[in-house]
Amino acid sequence: MTGASGRLLQLFEGHRLTPAQRRIAHCMVRRASDAPFLSSVELAELAGVSQPSVTRFAVALGFDGYPALRRHLRDMPAEAAAQEAGGGAEPGNEYQQAVLAEIDNLRDLAALLADPTPVERAGRLLAASPALPVLGLRAASAQARGFAYFAAKVHPDVRLLDEGGSMLGDRVDAAVRAGATALLCFALPRYPRETVAALDHARGAGLRVVTVADSAFAPVAHPADVLLPAAVGRGLAFDTACAPMLLARVLLEAMCDGLPDAQARLEDFDARAAERALFVE
Known part of the structure; x- marks a missing residue:
């Protein structure tokens, strides 16, 4: 930021x-x-x-x-600009270093988005799919669930695939029968074999695949896919995924641009939420 x-x-x-x-x-x-x-x-x-x-x-x-x-x-003053640019002495503890590493990942993502063409293309593919399966297993399940939660407010048929097992292929097939033309996948280290198998199954079923991964060279990469990279932080015991999460929100924005009734759906949700007093605000 x-x-x-x-x-x-x-x-x-x-x-x-x-x-x-x-x-x-x-x-x-x-x-x-x-x-x-x-x-x-x-x-x-x-x-x-x-x-x-x-x-x-x-x-x-x-x-x-x-x-x-x-x-x-x-x-408004522009103080802290030097600090935000990483000026001054490097903080000495591992927590600060992990945060700074994530800031660097976000800067890299911002530079990548200087050309918005891949994200805009991905957004159009997702918006045009009558049913939209969203795949994310293990470490990537939180990213998939977050995207699916918000996407369901503007897309008529979002299908979260965050559990593996023998029924995963069945659920992909069900989405295809419902008219799906594209699948969104979140793939973060360590990459489950089931994710690779599910993507092969989806491609075989004729789905276009959009993948958010930590690298353009991730094991899930395929030349026919639209792959959007966003690095994860590796400075702590468990990877941090601020950049993939932000990229997911950017992709949501691009998808909304391809859905002509997205704003109307959001306004309808706001009205119903107010009627039901869903939120404390």
Whole structure:
């Protein structure tokens, strides 16, 4: 996360925001370098909300209006930039070193995303699949489950495959019968043999495979697949997967761009969640 994004998150922290206001905040974090220079109309268009919503957002943060918020953003100090760039003495304990290694992995991911073509292509493949199987076994199961949870809010038929066994192939076949044309796989070290076998089965069934792995040279790599690499951290007893998790969210965003009713589905969920008082907010 860049310094500008981090300072924006600190600004938003502790405020109770409506769903529309959260979309504005999310948009500003994504466009952190541009945020201080956007007009309220431009920000509203980028976030997909009304211009009055931007004004109410600024007031919710404690400002008189959006111009006051924009002045504050322009005046926000740029301290800690050297620290974020890794300046100063290297921290001496293993926990700090693990965190810094993950920051490096995120920087590498940001550099990779300078060309968004592979992620956009993957997003279109997933969005076009009437049924969407999401595969992730063992260490990758958390990534698969997290993606499937959010994807189900915008995609009509998401099928989580996070358990191995003889029925795994059956569940892939069931997805194909339901119209699936693509499968998303999360593959992180150590790679289960069942993952490799399931991917071979999926390709044999005619599915296009999109894989998020820790390396372009992972054992699950296949020339016919769309492979999106994001490194894992290896400084602790168990690998850390901040970059694969963030890449999964980026891929979700790309998939939403290919689903014309994604925003309507999200708004419908927000309305039903409010009616049922699902969240304490």
